[in-house]
Amino acid sequence: PLSSSFGGGCSRRLKPAVVVVRAEAQPINPEIRKAEEKVVDTVLVPELSKPLTAYCRCWRSGTFPLCDGSHVKHNKATGDNVGPLLVKKQ
Amino acid sequence: PLSSSFGGGCSRRLKPAVVVVRAEAQPINPEIRKAEEKVVDTVLVPELSKPLTAYCRCWRSGTFPLCDGSHVKHNKATGDNVGPLLVKKQ
Numbered sequence: 001p002l003s004s005s006f007g008g009g010c011s012r013r014l015k016p017a018v019v020v021v022r023a024e025a026q027p028i029n030p031e032i033r034k035a036e037e038k039v040v041d042t043v044l045v046p047e048l049s050k051p052l053t054a055y056c057r058c059w060r061s062g063t064f065p066l067c068d069g070s071h072v073k074h075n076k077a078t079g080d081n082v083g084p085l086l087v088k089k090q
Numbered sequence: 091p092l093s094s095s096f097g098g099g100c101s102r103r104l105k106p107a108v109v110v111v112r113a114e115a116q117p118i119n120p121e122i123r124k125a126e127e128k129v130v131d132t133v134l135v136p137e138l139s140k141p142l143t144a145y146c147r148c149w150r151s152g153t154f155p156l157c158d159g160s161h162v163k164h165n166k167a168t169g170d171n172v173g174p175l176l177v178k179k180q
């Protein structure tokens with residue numbers, strides 16, 4: 001049983017207030033192309049220059065839609081496990 | 091000025107408690123392949139069967155790594171603007 005008198009002057013036992021905070025569903029893209037209603041990108045396979053290209057799925061890349069490795073920092077900060085999509089030409 | 095006496099028996103004015111709740115950085119993948127340290131997928135271009143394939147970047151698809159349209163529900167629920175990566179064979 002908690003004794004609350006931190007308000008000052010009240011010696012009566014008060015029930016502590018319980019505040020329940022529920023997280024709402026959150027956006028996963030904090031800032032990429034927010035003027036667009038939906039961010040969709042297209043990879044044209046014949047135009048791929050390298051045998052392997054990594055595409056971002058963490059929405060934190062500075063070179064989006066390409067992966068720049070920013071998923072590593074995001075995973076460390078949040079305990080997440082996201083990574084890129086690799087497109088392999090052959 | 092707020093008059094607080096809801097604890098009962100206290101007629102003195104109390105300062106309302108201020109509770110600041112800050113959202114921490116959140117994971118963006120709630121449940122896909124959480125046993126894997128990092129979820130990376132590879133598209134082998136010569137094995138693509140369709141001229142156009144959509145890959146999920148919202149981490150909500152029931153057919154991940156493919157897009158099943160679940161980004162629409164996620165965007166509506168959160169105000170987000172994410173969408174798939176389209177891989178176009180030719």
Ligand code: FES
Pocket residue numbers: 055056057058059060061066067068069070071072082083084085
């Ligand atoms: S930077 Fe986003 S997946 Fe690598």
Ligand code: FES
Pocket residue numbers: 145146147148149150151152156157158159160161162172173174175
């Ligand atoms: S279902 Fe995830 S981007 Fe479409």
